[in-house]
Amino acid sequence: MCQLLGMNCNVPTDICFSFTGFQKRGGATDVHADGWGIAFFEGRAVRVFLDPLPSAQSPIAELVRNYPIRSLNVIAHIRKATQGVVTLENTHPFQRELWGRYWIFAHNGNLPQFQPRLDGSFVPVGNTDSERIFCWLLQSLRERFGAVMPERAELFDALHQLSDPLAAMGIFNYLLSNGDSLFAHSSTELSYIVRRAPFNVAHLKDEDVMVDFSEVTTPHDRVAIIATQPLTDNEPWIIMLPGSLWQFYEGEVLAQRLTTASPVKSLGVDG
Amino acid sequence: MCQLLGMNCNVPTDICFSFTGFQKRGGATDVHADGWGIAFFEGRAVRVFLDPLPSAQSPIAELVRNYPIRSLNVIAHIRKATQGVVTLENTHPFQRELWGRYWIFAHNGNLPQFQPRLDGSFVPVGNTDSERIFCWLLQSLRERFGAVMPERAELFDALHQLSDPLAAMGIFNYLLSNGDSLFAHSSTELSYIVRRAPFNVAHLKDEDVMVDFSEVTTPHDRVAIIATQPLTDNEPWIIMLPGSLWQFYEGEVLAQRLTTASPVKSLGVDG
Numbered sequence: 001m002c003q004l005l006g007m008n009c010n011v012p013t014d015i016c017f018s019f020t021g022f023q024k025r026g027g028a029t030d031v032h033a034d035g036w037g038i039a040f041f042e043g044r045a046v047r048v049f050l051d052p053l054p055s056a057q058s059p060i061a062e063l064v065r066n067y068p069i070r071s072l073n074v075i076a077h078i079r080k081a082t083q084g085v086v087t088l089e090n091t092h093p094f095q096r097e098l099w100g101r102y103w104i105f106a107h108n109g110n111l112p113q114f115q116p117r118l119d120g121s122f123v124p125v126g127n128t129d130s131e132r133i134f135c136w137l138l139q140s141l142r143e144r145f146g147a148v149m150p151e152r153a154e155l156f157d158a159l160h161q162l163s164d165p166l167a168a169m170g171i172f173n174y175l176l177s178n179g180d181s182l183f184a185h186s187s188t189e190l191s192y193i194v195r196r197a198p199f200n201v202a203h204l205k206d207e208d209v210m211v212d213f214s215e216v217t218t219p220h221d222r223v224a225i226i227a228t229q230p231l232t233d234n235e236p237w238i239i240m241l242p243g244s245l246w247q248f249y250e251g252e253v254l255a256q257r258l259t260t261a262s263p264v265k266s267l268g269v270d271g
Numbered sequence: 272m273c274q275l276l277g278m279n280c281n282v283p284t285d286i287c288f289s290f291t292g293f294q295k296r297g298g299a300t301d302v303h304a305d306g307w308g309i310a311f312f313e314g315r316a317v318r319v320f321l322d323p324l325p326s327a328q329s330p331i332a333e334l335v336r337n338y339p340i341r342s343l344n345v346i347a348h349i350r351k352a353t354q355g356v357v358t359l360e361n362t363h364p365f366q367r368e369l370w371g372r373y374w375i376f377a378h379n380g381n382l383p384q385f386q387p388r389l390d391g392s393f394v395p396v397g398n399t400d401s402e403r404i405f406c407w408l409l410q411s412l413r414e415r416f417g418a419v420m421p422e423r424a425e426l427f428d429a430l431h432q433l434s435d436p437l438a439a440m441g442i443f444n445y446l447l448s449n450g451d452s453l454f455a456h457s458s459t460e461l462s463y464i465v466r467r468a469p470f471n472v473a474h475l476k477d478e479d480v481m482v483d484f485s486e487v488t489t490p491h492d493r494v495a496i497i498a499t500q501p502l503t504d505n506e507p508w509i510i511m512l513p514g515s516l517w518q519f520y521e522g523e524v525l526a527q528r529l530t531t532a533s534p535v536k537s538l539g540v541d542g
Contacts (some may be wrong), residue, residue: 044396045359047321063334088316096368100394120418121392123313123371147391 002092002108004190005038006175006226008182008248012042012070013223017211019065020270021204021231023055023074035091036061038076039104040069046102050091061169067091071178072250077106089126093175098138099149101178105134106110106223109171110185113183137162137176152181156247156255159183163245164259175226182248185259192226193237194252202232222251273363273379275461276309276347277446277497279453279519283313283341284494288482290336292475293347294326306362307332309347310375311340312450315444317373321362343521344448348377360397364446365405367393369413370420372449377407379499380442380458391524401445408433408447423452426517427526429455434516435530446497453519455528457499457511463497465523473503493522 005022009016019038036055039048047069050179051058055078077092093106108131114129114136121142122135141155150158159176163185166172184190190267195202197220199213226248230237240246243262247255276293278286290309307326310319318340322329326349348363364377378401383401385407392413393406411433412426421429430447434456437443455461466473468491468529470484497519501508511517514533518526 028392042359045321045362047359050316050318058332059338063330067330088313088318091316095366097394097396099391100396102396120370120413123368125368125371125373266522 002077002079003228004106004108004173004175004226005074005228005231006113006177006182006184006248007071007074008024008177008224008226009221009252010222010250011070011218012072013221014068014070015074015076016065016068017204017209018225018227018231019076020209021206022078022227023061023065024206025210028264034079034086035088036078037091037093037106038064038074039093039095040071041073041102041104041177042069042071044101044179046095046104048093048095050088052086052088052091073179073182075104075106075175075177075182077099077108090128090131092130093123093171094134096134096138097146098142100256101149101180103138103176103178105130105137105176108173110191111166111170112186114166114169133166133174141154149178152247152249155181156183156245159160160245160257160259166244167259173228180249181254182224182226184240184246184248186242186244186246188242189228190226190240191228191237192224192232192246193230193235194222195255196222196251200235203234205231205233224248224251224253273348273350274499275377275379275444275446275497276345276499276502277448277455277519278342278345279448279495279497279522280343281493281521282489282491283343284492285338285339285341286345286347287336288473288475288480289496289498289502290347291480292477293349293498294332294336305350305357305465306359307347307349308362308364308377309335309345310364310366311342312344312373312375312448313340313342315372315450317366317375317450319364319375321359321365323357323359323362344450344453346375346377346446346448346453348379351533355374358397361399361402363401365402367405367408368417369407372420374409374447374449376401376408376445376447378404379460382437382441382443385437385440387445404437404445405482409440420449423518423520423525426452427454427516427528431516431528431530433445438530443498451520452525453495453497455511455517455519457513457515457517459513461497461511462499462501462508463495463511463517463519464501464506465493465495467493467522471506474505476502495519495522495524
């Protein structure tokens with residue numbers, strides 16, 4: 001399995017602090033040593049940094065950690081290969097363009113049985129189930145909405161409907177963004193925290209590093225961090241229920257909904 | 272205008288030497304200070320590094336110069352904005368996926384009158400004429416060949432037919448690659464050199480740096496470098512005739528053909 005890290009903010013923010021802890025899990029404090037990647041949205045543009053080296057030893061990760069790129073939406077991934085060999089083309093996050101916007105996708109999970117019909121509009125370059133799912137999601141969105149990107153709420157509804165059957169087929173934690181919203185689907189394991197005023201000191205789990213956010217923020221700032229496992233050991237992370245889809249916008253939760261595969265919903269149905 | 276740099280090889284090669292000279296033209300020895308980018312194909316994968324900062328001052332350019340990424344196909348671009356504001360989404364090279372392969376495009380020129388009908392399969396994210404041309408080229412290739420990527424020779428023929436009318440409309444120097452071939456269209460200014468055994472010492476124009484390629488190569492290696500202006504001052508660069516399309520494969524010229532807009536061809540026709 002892999003680990004995911006996402007950030008969604010209301011003002012462009014750098015992710016250096018969270019990335020410092022996350023990076024350690026790629027071969028130092030954890031086993032996710034089969035490459036890593038990170039995507040920064042800046043306006044409509046996106047910059048993706050990929051490296052097949054373990055993030056704990058990657059010179060590109062060092063650059064990312066020390067060069068503060070300010071972004072409203074960030075998606076990062078460190079990989080422990082389950083499907084597909086360790087090559088750069090299988091390194092998340094994946095990027096495509098739809099409706100004149102870049103889309104970024106990273107997946108933690110395993111859906112080997114999912115073999116959708118792809119019509120050629122988005123075709124995987126590598127051989128992971130993750131990239132196949134991403135291509136199918138974008139193809140399905142285009143089929144549904146045609147030539148024009150729908151409103152945020154419609155996108156959330158569509159992604160909920162599309163994710164629901166897949167969540168029943170395997171492990172399907174993902175982060176997806178078009179640079180506007182950040183969508184997060186928890187299938188087994190995902191947590192988030194929203195940092196807002198009054199800001200406090202945070203301390204990383206994976207390295208003895210602290211930051212006093214009150215010194216580097218303004219009272220208006222709002223930053224949501226989403227991660228497979230909480231990155232700090234002194235903040236109230238919220239566990240995202242298995243079987244739930246979330247939409248983050250401007251640093252807070254805009255929408256959330258359980259999927260059919262949610263154990264909670266199943267409990268309700270089965271008594 | 273902008274400057275282009277391309278590399279096509281038969282064995283994975285780093286571009287650190289050529290990039291050292293090229294980087295200087297982005298704000299130090301030349302005026303191309305409105306951002307820069309470079310794309311490295313590695314197998315089917317591609318890594319794109321973009322920075323809106325002048326390349327001569329960019330920490331990402333420093334990384335690229337010092338971290339030898341070995342690649343068969345590289346496309347780099349430093350920008351002097353003519354169309355579109357200086358933002359990251361207008362920074363070349365541009366990336367899309369077609370037929371399960373990534374495609375990379377960089378353009379030096381200006382075709383403001385070219386306003387093709389785009390069917391939505393590839394839509395520009397920024398507002399440059401360059402990205403619009405790239406989207407139209409890929410859309411046209413898909414229209415022509417359907418779901419399967421054609422052979423190299425067919426691709427060359429198609430790109431020749433597509434580039435020909437555009438070359439008559441303005442300045443249209445470009446580099447395009449799918450990770451297999453590298454296509455280069457000279458509209459006004461483009462040169463190349465093929466380095467092969469016996470290798471010699473090369474000296475950069477833009478910085479007092481030399482490299483003895485015989486020390487870092489094997490006799491089998493073949494490397495084509497394509498650039499707006501020659502990068503070294505002691506090697507026999509070949510000027511690519513204005514109005515010509517070239518296909519490089521495994522470090523040498525696989526095909527070349529004049530376009531109708533070529534002044535040479537026009538001379539022939541008009542007497």
